[in-house]
Amino acid sequence: MGSSFLYSPSPSRFYSLTPALSLPSLSPVLLQLPHFPSSSISMRSRTLSKTITTPFAYVTGPASDPIFSECDPKIDGSDPRPEKVRPPTVISWGLLWMLLMKHKFRLVVSLVTLICCTTCTLSMPLFSGQFFEVLIGARPEPLWRLLSKVGMLYALEPILTITFVTNMNIMWEKIMSTLRAQIFGRILVQKVEFFDRYKVGELTGLLTSDLGSLKDIVSENVARDRGFRALSEVIGTICVLFALSPQLAPILGILMLTVSVSVAVYKRSTLPVFKAYGLVQASISDCVAETFSAIRTVRSFGGEKRQMFTFANQVLSYQSSGIKLATFKSLNESMTRVAVYVSLLSLYILGGNKVKAGELSVGTVASFIGYTFTLTFAVQGMVNTFGDLRGAIAAVERINNVFSEVQIDEALAYGLERELKQIELNDDNYKLFFSDNYTEENQQKYSHYMSALKSSSNLYSLAWSGDVCLQDVYFSYPLRPDVEVLSGLNLTLKCGTITALVGPSGAGKSTIVQLLSRFYEPTRGHITVAGEDVRTFDKSEWARAISIVNQEPVLFSVSVGENIAYGLPDDDVSKEDVIKAAKAANAHDFILSLPQGYDTHVGERGGLLSGGQRQRIAIARALLKNAPILILDEATSALDAVSERLVQDALNHLMKGRTTLVIAHRLSTVQNAHQIALCSDGKIVELGTHHELLAKKGQYTSLVGTQRLAFE
Numbered sequence: 084m085g086s087s088f089l090y091s092p093s094p095s096r097f098y099s100l101t102p103a104l105s106l107p108s109l110s111p112v113l114l115q116l117p118h119f120p121s122s123s124i125s126m127r128s129r130t131l132s133k134t135i136t137t138p139f140a141y142v143t144g145p146a147s148d149p150i151f152s153e154c155d156p157k158i159d160g161s162d163p164r165p166e167k168v169r170p171p172t173v174i175s176w177g178l179l180w181m182l183l184m185k186h187k188f189r190l191v192v193s194l195v196t197l198i199c200c201t202t203c204t205l206s207m208p209l210f211s212g213q214f215f216e217v218l219i220g221a222r223p224e225p226l227w228r229l230l231s232k233v234g235m236l237y238a239l240e241p242i243l244t245i246t247f248v249t250n251m252n253i254m255w256e257k258i259m260s261t262l263r264a265q266i267f268g269r270i271l272v273q274k275v276e277f278f279d280r281y282k283v284g285e286l287t288g289l290l291t292s293d294l295g296s297l298k299d300i301v302s303e304n305v306a307r308d309r310g311f312r313a314l315s316e317v318i319g320t321i322c323v324l325f326a327l328s329p330q331l332a333p334i335l336g337i338l339m340l341t342v343s344v345s346v347a348v349y350k351r352s353t354l355p356v357f358k359a360y361g362l363v364q365a366s367i368s369d370c371v372a373e374t375f376s377a378i379r380t381v382r383s384f385g386g387e388k389r390q391m392f393t394f395a396n397q398v399l400s401y402q403s404s405g406i407k408l409a410t411f412k413s414l415n416e417s418m419t420r421v422a423v424y425v426s427l428l429s430l431y432i433l434g435g436n437k438v439k440a441g442e443l444s445v446g447t448v449a450s451f452i453g454y455t456f457t458l459t460f461a462v463q464g465m466v467n468t469f470g471d472l473r474g475a476i477a478a479v480e481r482i483n484n485v486f487s488e489v490q491i492d493e494a495l496a497y498g499l500e501r502e503l504k505q506i507e508l509n510d511d512n513y514k515l516f517f518s519d520n521y522t523e524e525n526q527q528k529y530s531h532y533m534s535a536l537k538s539s540s541n542l543y544s545l546a547w548s549g550d551v552c553l554q555d556v557y558f559s560y561p562l563r564p565d566v567e568v569l570s571g572l573n574l575t576l577k578c579g580t581i582t583a584l585v586g587p588s589g590a591g592k593s594t595i596v597q598l599l600s601r602f603y604e605p606t607r608g609h610i611t612v613a614g615e616d617v618r619t620f621d622k623s624e625w626a627r628a629i630s631i632v633n634q635e636p637v638l639f640s641v642s643v644g645e646n647i648a649y650g651l652p653d654d655d656v657s658k659e660d661v662i663k664a665a666k667a668a669n670a671h672d673f674i675l676s677l678p679q680g681y682d683t684h685v686g687e688r689g690g691l692l693s694g695g696q697r698q699r700i701a702i703a704r705a706l707l708k709n710a711p712i713l714i715l716d717e718a719t720s721a722l723d724a725v726s727e728r729l730v731q732d733a734l735n736h737l738m739k740g741r742t743t744l745v746i747a748h749r750l751s752t753v754q755n756a757h758q759i760a761l762c763s764d765g766k767i768v769e770l771g772t773h774h775e776l777l778a779k780k781g782q783y784t785s786l787v788g789t790q791r792l793a794f795e
């Protein structure tokens with residue numbers, strides 16, 4: 084591959100930033116944000132700092148005319164966790180209406196063709212009646228003329244049907260793509276606790292089976308005897324029947340009433356069954372995902388039987404809710420049939436007597452019989468559609484429920500919106516995440532927040548030159564609010580130096596990493612960089628300032644080169660830069676020995692590489708990212724001695740000049756750190772160099788002693 088080769092972000096997976104251009108705002112689905120609780124961010128006036136050099140970071144109006152807010156988020160040290168504000172529903176009637184209105188032309192065409200189709204269908208029994216009248220000589224019209232009218236009708240109806248079905252399907256497919264993308268976007272900007280709460284299978288289920296039910300409500304219901312056509316046929320038939328014979332029409336009215344009652348009963352009784360059905364379906368996909376993603380663990384424990392048992396359990400629950408549903412459906416079906424047969428019999432008796440008495444023509448009764456069947460099909464179709472509608476409503480309820488108890492991560496979502504505002508919107512992929520329905524109120528809210536955030540270049544330079552401090556940090560995980568993991572922790576990571584964090588298991592070391600990464604925010608206290616609270620920067624900017632290499636680095640199932648280039652996901656990274664990073668990470672040689680060199684696929688989560696190789700690719704990725712703050716969380720603990728040396732060399736290269744926090748269980752690996760902090764019970768209890776801490780003869784000394792003993 085030539086030197087001009089670029090690891091260009093694929094539009095479907097990555098963002099590629101270009102200078103600011105205006106574009107429609109992120110959809111309310113993606114960014115329907117709750118009001119900021121006063122406890123999380125309050126505003127204070129601020130004078131504009133001269134150090135802010137990148138006006139685009141503040142853009143709230145046209146790119147060339149940045150507006151600077153006088154307000155700034157004030158982090159007051161109180162609990163930033165928001166009060167319970169119920170977020171707006173994700174899928175609402177209003178949203179569906181708004182999306183439908185984007186396809187006005189198709190909607191009008193569908194409506195017109197629907198009316199024409201129904202008119203054709205409803206004319207057919209009338210012509211059948213006339214046909215019988217012509218045959219018995221009760222109508223003077225020549226047979227050929229009548230038949231040519233029928234022929235035209237038969238030719239027209241399929242053409243209208245094609246137009247109706249195609250338009251409806253295209254329109255709905257487009258709406259569903261938008262909904263899918265926006266729900267995906269909404270999941271993407273949830274707080275990390277959302278991902279603690281929901282399993283991957285459940286979230287996959289929302290986007291596949293639940294949205295699938297919503298899709299089916301149109302795509303499966305555009306046939307002749309279903310959905311809108313069935314509804315329009317029922318209404319049309321009743322009107323025609325009353326026009327033909329007000330005496331006979333009530334018989335079919337009874338049919339309608341019976342079927343409607345059965346639909347209502349069906350509706351009430353099946354909703355919980357549908358819900359249960361959807362939930363079990365989600366747990367099945369969850370079980371499958373969990374089993375196969377952990378297949379090595381399953382094998383190593385001989386856990387196949389257990390997984391089979393769990394899976395069979397889910398399948399049997401699925402089966403029993405399926406059978407319940409089927410029973411409801413069959414009951415409903417037979418009720419409809421009984422109603423039809425009773426109506427037909429009544430029609431034969433009453434209609435026959437009226438024809439005999441000369442009160443009705445044979446043609447009218449023949450038309451009535453035809454309409455009975457039209458009505459039967461249409462009503463049955465409506466029942467089926469109601470069933471689908473139940474399923475779709477249950478699915479929408481499930482989707483809305485998932486989002487009702489959790490909140491989006493504002494600092495991430497607003498930052499993402501600001502970035503997307505700078506992207507040239509020339510690509511359909513991004514358009515899916517946007518909608519025109521952007522109220523002024525929302526815009527003001529977003530602008531206010533965004534203008535209150537500090538500039539990105541400011542953060543980057545601050546992080547290269549200032550210390551990172553955790554000041555009096557308290558924290559408990561949102562899912563376990565009663566357990567205080569950090570309680571008044573103070574720690575300063577001096578700029579450009581290495582701080583090692585050691586301590587017993589469960590002391591809160593990884594929690595500190597999670598807070599520094601801003602996956603969670605402290606319950607109380609601050610994290611600052613060069614004195615600035617990190618909450619005054621949006622999360623995507625913060626993500627650029629910090630690199631994390633942990634014990635089990637996650638690689639994407641793309642090539643080695645693309646994995647390294649992911650260090651700068653928004654940029655076109657040249658192959659030279661990728662190779663440079665790989666060389667510095669001691670990875671170049673082994674990459675060249677792979678079958679396709681840098682183009683070798685690494686498999687799912689990097690499964691086709693060894694642990695040490697994965698680690699060195701992760702280090703190359705971090706080197707390319709060139710973030711000023713570096714966190715190494717047990718980065719070498721899973722490696723053998725040879726790999727560890729190679730990785731350690733790479734890490735030494737990576738740590739140079741960066742503010743580094745190293746977590747390691749093996750104390751031998753952190754002895755040379757500039758300072759060692761011992762974390763215990765959610766606090767830093769000892770701080771100093773290796774020798775200083777040994778001289779103290781405190782907890783660190785006993786930890787070292789324990790490890791020595793273990794080695795001896």
Ligand SMILES: Nc1ncnc2c1ncn2[C@@H]1O[C@H](COP(=O)(O)OP(=O)(O)OP(=O)(O)O)[C@@H](O)[C@H]1O
Binds near residue numbers: 279560562
């Ligand atoms: N996502 C989470 N939700 C709730 N509690 C958590 C979560 N992650 C960790 N904890 C709890 O927080 C406490 C601190 O865990 P943490 O992982 O920070 O410890 P650690 O010092 O890194 O331990 P180790 O050295 O064993 O990795 C533990 O009691 C743990 O059970």
